[in-house]
Amino acid sequence: MNYCFGVDIGGTTVKLGLFEFNGTIVDKWEIKTYTENEGAAILPDVAKSIASKMEEHQMKKEQILGIGVGVPAPVADGIVNGSANLGWKYKNVKAELEELTGIKVKVGNDANVAALGEMWKGGGQGNKDLIMVTLGTGVGGGIIVDGRILGGFHGAGGEIGHLCVNYEETEVCGCGGRGCLEQYASATGVVRLAKRRLAKNDDETILREEEITAKAVFDAVKANDAVAMEIAEEFGRYLGYALANLATAVDPSVIVIGGGVSKAGEVLLQYIEKYFRERMFFANAKVQFALAKLGNEAGICGAAKLIL
Structure with a gap:
């Protein structure tokens, strides 16, 4: 053996x-x-x-x-x-x-x-062309084309978190850039969006009653909290549009969403997919979305x- x-x-x-x-x-x-x-x-x-x-x-x-x-x-x-x-x-x-x-x-x-790993045994099983996005403290990513990792010349292929998605951003990302996807779609990014939204006005929301975390935001979404749903829409717009652009370049059959934020489950995919469909190239109409299955494995x- x-x-x-x-x-x-x-x-x-x-x-x-x-x-x-x-x-x-x-x-x-x-x-x-x-x-x-x-x-x-x-x-x-x-x-x-x-x-x-x-x-x-x-x-x-x-x-x-x-x-x-x-x-x-x-x-x-x-x-x-x-x-x-x-x-x-x-x-x-x-x-x-x-x-x-x-x-x-x-x-x-x-x-x-x-x-x-997700292509082989997880959410992307049965596919050879996929984009994987990990939503954790930051936003990580991996691109698989024809069953092989797209590593790039410098080994930095798939750094999805540092796609620029907001050219007007003044705050700096951890990488030194501005307006990176990581600033809006990571766990810390969702908290940032939530704090900005809560500071905007005094609209009633259960988010004012507890510590703001990405989990708290999506739990509030599941409870039909209007303000939390607005935050989720903004999160979905940034990530969905970014993935639509990326799909135009690499043409995946499936996009797998993992990382700590993905524990919110199917509700998360609804917001991402909605905006992906809004901006996708017509040839990407059959791209599927799936949650990662392997976790720490x-x-x-x-x-x-x-x-x-």
Whole structure:
């Protein structure tokens, strides 16, 4: 029997999975990410954890087809030129991990890798062309064309969160730009829209009674709160229009929405799809929308798929 490992390196934890050749998950576990000293311990810790798991399952190196890795940074040819979350400046992840383990390694950006996972086993299953959007603290994205990650020359393909969607914005995004999609469609972006709307007038809304979070906004939408529904419309307009533009360029069969905000469920898709349909190119009329299904497993599944 042949196996591979899927590794999803995050700023707090590293998630790992052991997969059979047919894609079955044999084992999954986590280790802490130590980012001190420019993240020097991260790859050695991953290598040790994999070696210990191989010993536990009594596996020989010849049985391992490879190690797939997702990292929170642009990746080109297995090399990361800086990752704020991990403390890395320059890191040849592929070469270093291959040297530590003696096993073939493939590396990709974590959002792109998660998109591959959702295509393989999640919300995009059965499709080879998809856009995945992750709505969390920021807005991440991955684009899959003909079953392959669109990584781009600099490894920054699929950075959907930094499409400019508002040319009049004066506040600065975390990336240094202005008017980025992330400023309106992330969890923090939804809160920003909500605060702006609440400051506009004294309209009655249950949002004034609690701490404002993206979850609170969409819970209020489900309770037919008029102000919350206005906020959701604005969120949907920014994201729907951005995805309509993107679909014109890459022509997906499905758009998968994941990340913490997607836990709002189907109600979220209604607002996004409404505005997508309003601005889409006619050839994209049959594009489907789906919620991500793999949650925290998307990264390890996609990383394994890099190998399989």
